[in-house]
Amino acid sequence: MSFKDTVLDMPTLQTRTSLNISDSRLVEQAFKLRNRYGFVISEPPSSINIGHVHDKLKQYLQAHSSIFNFSRKEWRIVPWAFMLSINGNPPLYENEDYIQLLFERIKSKFDTTSPLIQVFLQEYPLGSRWFDLLRNAIHDFVTDSPDIKAITIKQWIDNTQILEKNSHEICAGNIRNAGFQSTFSSFKLTRGLEHSAFASESISYLLADLKSTLSTLDIHAQSQLVSSCLSFFITAEDSLKYPALRVNIADGLLSSFADNHIIPHIKKLLTDFFLNHYNDPRTSAVMWIGVTPTALSVIKSWLVENTMHDFFNLLSHIAKTDPMADKHWKSRKRFWNAYLKKGYIQEAWVALGSSAYSEARNFLQGGRSTYASLSGGQPRHSALIMVINGVLITEWSHSGSFRIWDTSLQRPKLYLSSYRRGNLVNGSDHTGSHSGSERGLWQQRLSSLIHDLTGVSIPRREYMND
Structure with a gap:
């Protein structure tokens, strides 16, 4: 074979298959180096070891020693001993002189870098008067390090600004823009x-x-x-x-x-x-203790809407087999929806008759556990209990009068798990039938009564039209 044929037979640069860098040992080694020289989270030392190093460190600091005689293992525990409260005593960093003295002694101790950052993030003592002094000392310790092994950590600190002033605000901004998972990953908020x-x-x-x-x-x-x-x-x-x-x-x-x-x-x-x-703040307040009235008012207003809509769903369900319920409640639904849309209904609760209660899972969003049971009446009848500006009103799923409690001491209690019909009927201050629905007769009477008692007013066109 001629030289020319030999050259032509050789694979060219274009025909060769290039190495896949992701499969190369270079990447594997780079990964190992990052783990070795980058910020690495380690298991916290035992409290016994921390206490032992703390006692030695405190002695050195109090004596302003020029040399801290620690083993390599003890040096890695020093950050924990310096920044944790031991036996109820203030952390050592709460002494300004100790901060300066310690960081003068650890300038060449690269192995303390990751533990320093880790325990600082773990404690992040924003309330300390020496917080910024401590943060700056750690920041300068890392960024001023001449050790070539510190390059990876420096890059990470620069990219995340995790040791900058108000770094938690920077992290919060990242969460808002990129989400939790991405931000926590880049800030290395893992493993505790x-x-x-x-x-x-x-x-x-x-x-x-x-x-x-x-x-x-x-x-x-x-x-x-x-x-x-x-x-x-x-x-x-x-x-x-x-x-x-x-x-x-x-x-x-x-x-x-x-x-x-x-x-x-x-x-x-x-x-x-x-x-x-x-849980529902209306029936279980424990988890809501301390939450602001503003936030509570928001969730309660949404739950009022859900309760009202669930009751309307109940009526639709009943109407499929009970034309009388449909006849009674088309006008009532329009009327109370008008008050709901205006945000005038402050509280709402439903008591379900035994038949409705057993079927609630099928048509009520909240399910049976969200509402009360009702006894002493027809099994398919249910009641809606509302509060408008402090005045309590009850309505019924079938024929039955509306009732209003303004000053009566017998007014029903809200958010009970069970009621008897008498609880929602007896002792009311005002009552009225639902006659003249098509002409808006009862609607006008009730609207005027609500206005007189509460000052709340709804235009006729809003409660007469869908």
């Missing part, structure tokens, strides 16, 4: 640091901001952020991931909607979340 004080402060700052801004976002951003929050705040076991932030979560996700419109999809997401994990 997802429950660190830094993570909690970041989430708290985000939620505080959402109290006034969530409803102002466009619908897409709103939906994404709410979905991200709700999925992140729940564990795989379906419990709250951050129980200490229970109040912050409720205030942050609800308050912004006090005076602003919310689309049905987001309202349902939030309502389902809070009912599942906080």
